[in-house]
Amino acid sequence: MKNKEVVEMLREIAEYLTIKGESRFKISAYEKAAHVIENLTQPIEELDALGKLTQLPGVGKSIAEKIHEYLTTGKSSYLEELKREIPREVFELMEVPGIGPKLAMRLYTELGIRSIDELEEAAKQGRIRKMKRMGVKAEQKILKGIQIYRMDAGRVPLFTIRPLVMEMVSYLKDKTGIERISPAGSFRRWREDVGDVDILVATDSEGQKVIELFASAEWTKEVLWRGDTKCSIVTPTGVQVDLRVVPEDSWGAALQYFTGSKAHNIRLREIAISKGLKLNEYGLYREDTGQKIAGLTEEEIYEALGMPWIPPELREDMGEVQAALQGKLPNLITEDDIRGDIHMHTNYSDGADSIKAMALKAKELGYEWIVITDHAIGLGVVGGIDYDTWKKEYEEAKQVEKEVGIRIFVGIEANIMVDGEVMISSPDMDFVIGSIHSGLDGSREKIMARYKKAIYSGLIDSIGHPTGRLLGGIRPPMDVDIDQLLSMAKDKGLFMEINAYPNRLDLNGPNVFKAKNMGIKLYIGTDSHATMQMENMIYGVHTARRGWAEKKDILNTLSSDEMEELIEKLKARRKAISV
């Protein structure tokens, strides 16, 4: 499946066209086509072979030809030509806030600037102010931009910034009494990583006060920009946070607008136009009279556009607008639906806490049951357990079950070894997660061969953290053919894990979406190694929501009796295999 490569090619073309100063409509045509193919579940090669590329929305004759050429020759002559025409260094200059395609190209050709260091030097020497339509202020703006660029932490995993942002919101609410304060942007959509964070405040009279509080708080390492309605700061970890003050009667429109995504917003505005309306961040207006018909809440905006409110996690232009218009939005799983946690470790292997501590925490969280899955042998460093130790753990769990009054199932997290062997599994065990913990950098063929052998052995019930990735640039995902993996899981009736450990989130939203659409059942596992980590369930729930998962798709919503029934079936299935 070469969808990803094609998407990258189209995006690259769009980037080069931007620098070339091509019509923005032509550029967005490439971006739109890329977006459509990105969300395609079918291999693009199949469509091409059938000559059906132009049936995709946003793909016409010209783009179809370029895709066809790429699929048959492995490259695009159009892109190659663009690359010859425009130097790669220009992209680096565009990384500086305030420098767009036009200026970057001019700096490259008129001053011969090849890097951000050279740009800084030129600005300091006063060479930039000598260019046409540039002045001293523009030069200083560039120097400021370079400073911001160097401070920028880039996209960071959501969990690294979420606690601080929530603290900001509650602090500002407490100090001002304003109710309508909320994060927006990709943060509110629960994207796994975020760039800048936007916080919105609705107030007609206290804007100055809020901005003062925000700018002078402890979390502010530096104020980048401060005005009447906007203030940008950088946190000690280098994340930019923008506070925006909006009029009270525009709260809903502003929240909708700044939550995005951009593609989702464009979709909504197209619908507004088709109804003779106009949507912007201040409200929804009649095109003819200019009369405002909605804006106070997000709900009334969506309603006026003829659809129910769409949860932020879905706003990625993955078909949610059409689903909403047809009344077919999924009824997304919520935290309240969660009745148990699967995948957790105790001090039997590498966890910090006892079975009892974990059980008590589960009870505090309002759960009916938990599935403990300590590491099995075959995992050197963490001291996995063998069958006899597992048996002991099982006995202890039965004791704790009575003491604490919560159903405790005891499974195992079995290693899928480099040769695909499963270490270890038994029909006695309540739930067997198969996970890869070693040889993560193997080739796609090797990884898939391991998965295949493990899945078809009949010894495992699920796949744990299927790609093995760690967010924040710590570890890339294994080279997994996710479609093939899901097909095998579907074939053998395995469950797929949504690992809720906040730097895993694995499966991620898009892959949950794929699994759900294939009819595969999933579960959320916190992979907790201490009681506190059981609170990470929230990350798993929102990852599931980003994949359109409903209550019925997720095992954690089963009652303890239903879970027990399922587990008996799984044990019987494993027993039948091992005889």
Added chain:
DNA sequence: GCCGTTTTCGGCCCGACTGTTTTCAGTCG
């Protein structure tokens, strides 16, 4: 470059800010 149940041409999502300008292009979100 794509698209069409008023259209095969002329539209295409919207608005703010900035700096260098006599009317707007470039950048950003």
